[in-house]
Amino acid sequence: MAPIKNGRLLFNEVPTGYPIPGRTTVYDGSGTIDVESEPLNGSILVKTLVLSVDPYLRGKMRAPEAKSYNPPFALGEPLYSHGVGKVVRSEHANFKPGDYVYGSLLYAEYFVPKDVSYLQVLVRPEPSLPWSVYIGAAGMPGQTAYYGWKAYSKAKAGETVFVSTAAGPVGSMVVQLAKQDGCKVIASAGSDEKVKFAKEIGADVAFNYKTTNTEEVLAKEGPIDIYWDNVGGSTLDAVLGNVAPFARIIICGYISQYNGEEPYGIKNMRQVLTNRVAINGVLVFDHHARYEEEFYKVVPKKLATGEFKYSEDITRGLDKGGEAILEVQKGTNTAKKVIVVAND
């Protein structure tokens, strides 16, 4: 068979602020691949179907000197993130052609992973849910919410919960977990459309933080027993100024400072003492061992029946990947951002 096009989205330059499409990332449509003869060297050939675009990707767009849990992207190489792909050919015992794989996928239409340990065969517990959901509400973002909520919320019915970025794939899952636990939920988001979605999934109070003062809402609707933080900075400070005794704060994201912003100085830290607050940082991969099995038993079913809701904002084609990434950093996406690279 003749070689076919194999477009890729490459990391081209370390950004200082927002990642600029065509500069920070560059689409290379010039490559080709012969899917029948591409050497596998004991690995597999993956056709990429869907890719998850998440806030944390900005942390990987850095010079390799800066230390983090999160390894940097390599300049000149394709980006990668959670995704779902289809096995086209295999020389590895764990995978056979036609298998679907979930894990770390390259931003390439086709690729041969150097290390297949980042991939697992994905058998959808609920086949009615599209693959994109398995990188969203039923994938890493949903897991992040579920694991963090189970590990650190200590939620009791009647408590007041505040969720920032409440229309995103993590925040919207937290809103629904909190409602399921009988809590009052205050939700913030960055557009009226997102606020509408937060209300649809059960938030008791939802507001657009760009047009409504967060501190005033918290002073009126608080004090806050549980805060799910995806943004950090002044929002976190406002919550600390309105915490209830023995509040729990779960820091899961800090997008207010991902794009070169001057760090905001948190002034209300003394409240951690006065109100005996527990603050914990949560990253999904620390908690798979404890909660992954439970997650796949519980969450996809609730999504399939509609008990839990999700919302997606789909970009088609890797050539638009840079724009998709920028939208998520700026919050101009309307819901969970997915790049659909190919149809199944």
Added chain:
Amino acid sequence: MAPIKNGRLLFNEVPTGYPIPGRTTVYDGSGTIDVESEPLNGSILVKTLVLSVDPYLRGKMRAPEAKSYNPPFALGEPLYSHGVGKVVRSEHANFKPGDYVYGSLLYAEYFVPKDVSYLQVLVRPEPSLPWSVYIGAAGMPGQTAYYGWKAYSKAKAGETVFVSTAAGPVGSMVVQLAKQDGCKVIASAGSDEKVKFAKEIGADVAFNYKTTNTEEVLAKEGPIDIYWDNVGGSTLDAVLGNVAPFARIIICGYISQYNGEEPYGIKNMRQVLTNRVAINGVLVFDHHARYEEEFYKVVPKKLATGEFKYSEDITRGLDKGGEAILEVQKGTNTAKKVIVVAND
């Protein structure tokens, strides 16, 4: 018997900065009491022996409007803090003359408590230790350290611990608990004398934060697995900039902001996410039910045998109480500050 002098230290004025002796607090030596005929109305007559002067007292010197876990002192009334006294007379079944009582004592040579529920009969598990130790290393400050360490440190041998105000009654107990658990201990204090004591009790690295840059020490000796915070502000920020993955930060005091200082803005909070840090605020009274019995079994014995060390800075006489309080706020005391009001 004729009335005798009954000096008292009164809360006179809400301070804006440091509490000024003679202004914030005023000694009133004009009162008298007839110890034989003072009406008890079902209560007891207490002769005050020792009083504990602690940083948290500043938080009680405020206008009653400001909310806190910590009720404010009443203007024109005596201060109160943890102390030990002797029962002179009793009309209450729980107390008999000659008993020693521990709990919340008025800054008065003699007093009749309105509510004896704040007092308990104190039988020293180690009679060789003076009463003053039972309001220090074997009392509330020692308990604070012990409870917080047991509840939140999750210490493992070989981990690196940083303790601020390491020569104080809380910090010095934490240093010794950390060494007992096989940790490397970095200790900071505000004078060379205090640094010397921190070394004597086992700190591996001890420095005077007024003459040595905290951040440089932490960058060299860290990263920090456990931070015991008694000060907050820039020290806490420096620790956040030098935390190890899964670090635990225990906030037990925030003296950098007790005296009207402009709140310092913590810039390194994003590290809570990056390094999955757990931060907890600890106040002693939340943890008595879980740890008090264990504390009295373990700690006084170690203090009596010299396995745990303590150090005291004694002020004699309530008339010097205002100065003692100011010294603790400024850190010019040399060790655990105790007011000896009367000899046993």
